[in-house]
Amino acid sequence: MIVYEYPFNERIRTLLRLEDLYEKFIFFLHQSDPLQHHVALATIFEMLEVAGRADLKSDLLQELERQKHTLIGFKSNPNVQAEMLDKVLEDVDRASTSLIACTGKTGQNIRDNEWLMSIRGRTIIPGGACEFDLPSYHAWQKNSAEKRFTDISAWFAPIAPLFDAINVVLRLLRESGTTTKVIAQAGSYQQMLQGKVYQLLRVSVARELGAIPEISANKYMLWIRYMSQDGDMKPKAFENDIPFDLTLCNF
Secondary structure, three states: OEEEEEEOOHHHHHHHHHHHHHHHHHHHHOOOOHHHHHHHHHHHHHHHHHOOOOOHHHHHHHHHHHHHHHHHHHHHOOOOOHHHHHHHHHHHHHHHHHHHHOOOOOOHHHHOOHHHHHHHHHHOOOOOOOOOOOHHHHHHHOOOHHHHHHHHHHHHHHHHHHHHHHHHHHHHHHHOOEEEEEEEEOOEEEEEOOOOOOOEEEEEEOHHHOOEEEEEEOOOEEEEEEEEEOOOOOEEEOOOOEEEEEEEEOO
């Protein structure tokens, strides 16, 4: 199954973008080639652009606190697995404590590093990080993979708690939904939401169907139209019935 996600608001859209960047960063950080570590470092710069909102940290702290109170309320429920609930509460507490300990603006340690900012300024220019533009960066890339890994990890460490909190919040959001099996008649599906507020829509469709959902949604209605792609990658409307899993998530 391929899972497609659609955020209902800008707040969740920002968290999903940061999650995507974090996954890319972790992948390239654990590679060994200098070019792969260049991508990891450039991804940190992208993270700072997306996470530049001053209220992102406070938003996450408020959400974690709200989720903590909600989860504590489940302790008296005999149908809830106490061990699993305690593990989730532990994750929430850890993420919240680490985020509170972060002081200053997100990524301020990188902004205060003139050398890193010189690299950031060149990476936004196509081909701007060539060796003749940044000889000191070229020399750093000739270090061992272990040295580059250690340096990048140290630069990222002050913003790591932000991504730990994002991971916990998005996990709780995804787990809040109930999945239903539905069918898109002739490749199209509509559902009235009757003003109920959701934050995230998840669509899971079998890979072998080759069906790609185009999603549009608001608090009143969601509309999914399935498309396929030919050899030239041009979209074409799907005309067959498409079975898929639909999950609407809200805290």
